[in-house]
Amino acid sequence: MHLRRALATLASLTLAATVTALADPASAAAPPPPPSRAVAAALPGVHPTGQTRRAAHRLYVVAIQDPGARAPVSLATARASATAAGRIWVAQTRGAIPAFPVRGARTLVVPGSCRVADPWRFLERVGATAFPGVRFGQGTANHLVVFRPNSCPLRWGAGLASIGAYEHEGGRVLMSTSVPSVLEHELGHNLGLRHTNLALPGGRGSHEYLGGYDAMCGDPRPGWLSVADQLRLAVPGTARHVRVVRPSAHRSVVRTTLHGAQTTRGVRGLTFQDPATGSRYVVELRDGRGFDAHALYARGYGRSSVSSSTWYAPGVRVTRIARDGSVDTLSVRSGRTYRTALGARQTLVGPGGRFRVHVDALGRSTARVTLVVAPAHRR
Ligand SMILES: [Zn+2]
16 A cells, blocks of 8 residues: 555644664664666666665564453564564565664554554554654665554455555555564565465466465465566566567567576576566565475465465566556466466466467476467467
């Protein structure tokens, strides 16, 4: 959700502050300027400029104590959760965010914190009380993370975050759990990322959050960031290792060997734009190794929803970057189950039959794939 709302002062909300660690307003560095849109994007629709910009980010953590709510998150737990999530983003952005430390941590006593009507106004007020003089969002790369007690109802889900206009904007997060993977997900929103969803074949619709594999879905043990989101964040090195298939008047046939999405060598993705729809697709390999060895998908798992059952496993994954920036995991039907990854000798036919991804061979850490894209003029 976006923060661009009027944030009026809420006089009725009383906040009693208990300082346990001092904020460091002086550390709030000058905001980096927004990326220039005049620079031609290396990959249209992926990142405004395609150029990596580096900026350290900072976390400001508030643990709320509420006399009327059970199971508060301790400041130590809140700090540990934020530290862990910040470290993961430092790792996944490979230098674009060189540091993401906790710069301030405070406990606030806030009666009625579970009955907040407007979460954005609440975050604004808590931030101003806990860290006066520190600005959040608006190009500051400062992130306010407020942990409510675990007993608060999940009215806005386990976490709620502003969606950054670009990767170094910063933002605000409201947490109703201290699970680090949830905070990792919410900070991804602050960096401008949207959800990883599941797209069913043949226009059977999509399921939000159910795209599997990375932090922007709802999995408790997510793997490394998708190549699509790596491109969106202009993660250093990614674009050089992604093979771009340009639209042509003839049928394009590209054969390549893919390496895991979390690795740093070799071709890690194939990308192309469907000229008929403007949608960008990225083909990647999820091999369940390295960082991903502990991810939920690495050993395969199934999930049933009202309309389908889905099987998530290692293999070749085809993603689509939607117009709003969310990432769809395309699936193939296999009997009564939808599969999110292709194994050896399996094929995914894209929407309208405009492209085809075939896995020629699947090894432990590489996949040989053939991509066939229809001519650009075809509708
Ligand atoms: Zn989300």
